[in-house]
Amino acid sequence: MVGIVIVSHSEKLAEGVVDVTKIMADGCPIAAAGGLEPGVYGTSFEKIMEAVESVHGEDGTLILMDMGSAVMTTEMVLEMLCYDDVKMVDCPIVEGAIAATIAAVGGADLDACYEAAVSAKDMNKL
Amino acid sequence: MNSSKVLEVILAISAKIDEEKQFLTQLDNVIGDGDHGINMARGFKAFETKIPAVEGKDIGTILKTVGMTLVSTVGGSAGPLYGTAFMKAGMANAGKEEIDLAGFVETLGVAIEGVKMRGKATKGEKTMLDAMIPAYDAMKAAVESGMDAKTTLDIGVGAALEGVEYTKTIIATKGRASYVGERSIGHQDPGATSFTNMLEVIAASV
Ligand SMILES: Nc1ncnc2c1ncn2[C@@H]1O[C@H](COP(=O)(O)OP(=O)(O)OP(=O)(O)O)[C@@H](O)[C@H]1O
Ligand SMILES: [Mg+2]
Numbered sequence: 001m002v003g004i005v006i007v008s009h010s011e012k013l014a015e016g017v018v019d020v021t022k023i024m025a026d027g028c029p030i031a032a033a034g035g036l037e038p039g040v041y042g043t044s045f046e047k048i049m050e051a052v053e054s055v056h057g058e059d060g061t062l063i064l065m066d067m068g069s070a071v072m073t074t075e076m077v078l079e080m081l082c083y084d085d086v087k088m089v090d091c092p093i094v095e096g097a098i099a100a101t102i103a104a105v106g107g108a109d110l111d112a113c114y115e116a117a118v119s120a121k122d123m124n125k126l
Numbered sequence: 127m128n129s130s131k132v133l134e135v136i137l138a139i140s141a142k143i144d145e146e147k148q149f150l151t152q153l154d155n156v157i158g159d160g161d162h163g164i165n166m167a168r169g170f171k172a173f174e175t176k177i178p179a180v181e182g183k184d185i186g187t188i189l190k191t192v193g194m195t196l197v198s199t200v201g202g203s204a205g206p207l208y209g210t211a212f213m214k215a216g217m218a219n220a221g222k223e224e225i226d227l228a229g230f231v232e233t234l235g236v237a238i239e240g241v242k243m244r245g246k247a248t249k250g251e252k253t254m255l256d257a258m259i260p261a262y263d264a265m266k267a268a269v270e271s272g273m274d275a276k277t278t279l280d281i282g283v284g285a286a287l288e289g290v291e292y293t294k295t296i297i298a299t300k301g302r303a304s305y306v307g308e309r310s311i312g313h314q315d316p317g318a319t320s321f322t323n324m325l326e327v328i329a330a331s332v
Contacts, residue, residue, distance in 0.1 A: 042161070042201025068302055072206035072244055076197055 002104040002113045003029040003055025007065040011035030017097050025101035029055040043073045060085030060110035064093050095120035129185045139327045140170035154316040157303040162316035165202040172199040190216030214240035227275045231265045252298035254317030257289035279329035286322040293318045
């Protein structure tokens with residue numbers, strides 16, 4: 001199954017996003033990489049690296065980030081790891097995570113999970 | 127300048143950043159999230175613990191280690207940005223035991239390309255690049271016209287300071303400050319300021 005990683009400046013937010021995905025897609029390998037160190041906002045190269053390693057399997061991994069250094073630090077982790085089946089996706093982090101994890105447990109491959117996450121961009125709430 | 131002098135300069139930069147920590151953070155409080163000084167100081171302090179591992183090594187290794195340390199400890203955008211800058215600078219000086227003025231200016235050019243690539247940013251977006259690029263342009267011209275190291279670096283610092291002033295006049299379009307929009311006008315960019323601090327230390331060392 002495709003693995004998912006949630007990168008955020010906030011530990012609580014990253015864990016919260018992981019939590020809400022459990023509602024419909026319990027069983028998807030998903031990991032949070034939030035905050036720099038306990039109580040400190042920021043993004044951690046090490047946490048992102050560990051999170052990717054913890055969910056990465058033969059079907060690849062999709063990474064969702066909040067903003068700024070979360071994006072840039074994730075890029076640097078990927079440059080270091082050199083996996084060709086790990087992708088970053090530009091999408092709303094909550095809706096994208098829900099869509100991607102549901103796709104993953106449904107057996108979608110990496111590209112399809114990526115598309116599911118991107119499509120969350122166009123879902124209207126109002 | 128040899129590699130032990132480069133290490134000495136980096137430690138002087140670390141001390142300067144620690145001194146300016148409060149001020150940089152204050153600047154970031156106005157248009158960002160108030161952590162730039164703390165972030166930078168944390169990164170350079172972390173490098174200080176790695177000195178035993180890089181002492182006696184070539185300039186490339188020293189600069190690359192600074193970059194990797196910043197990436198893994200800063201926690202904000204300055205981490206991947208300055209981290210990429212120092213890592214690229216390290217690659218440009220791989221195996222070298224000496225760096226001269228022309229080499230330094232060339233290295234700064236490579237570092238700027240790194241920041242542009244990582245931040246998908248360019249001149250005029252109210253970032254560190256608005257101090258880095260004018261400093262580079264001015265120093266490149268100074269080197270080409272045969273000026274000595276001291277004069278060249280002083281010219282670079284002057285241009286960087288002007289760049290910092292210029293950031294007060296523009297709206298941020300990259301990074302956290304871009305969320306503040308028009309209200310970012312009137313305030314100088316923290317990253318442009320910290321770059322200028324670093325260049326000042328380098329200028330004072332020659
Ligand atoms: N995309 C970018 N390109 C170039 N420079 C940038 C970019 N984003 C931010 N900066 C620079 O980084 C400085 C802010 O550094 P700081 O360490 O405070 O990051 P931050 O914005 O708090 O990080 P985060 O992205 O984690 O919120 C800015 O003053 C600016 O000079
Ligand atoms: Mg900040």
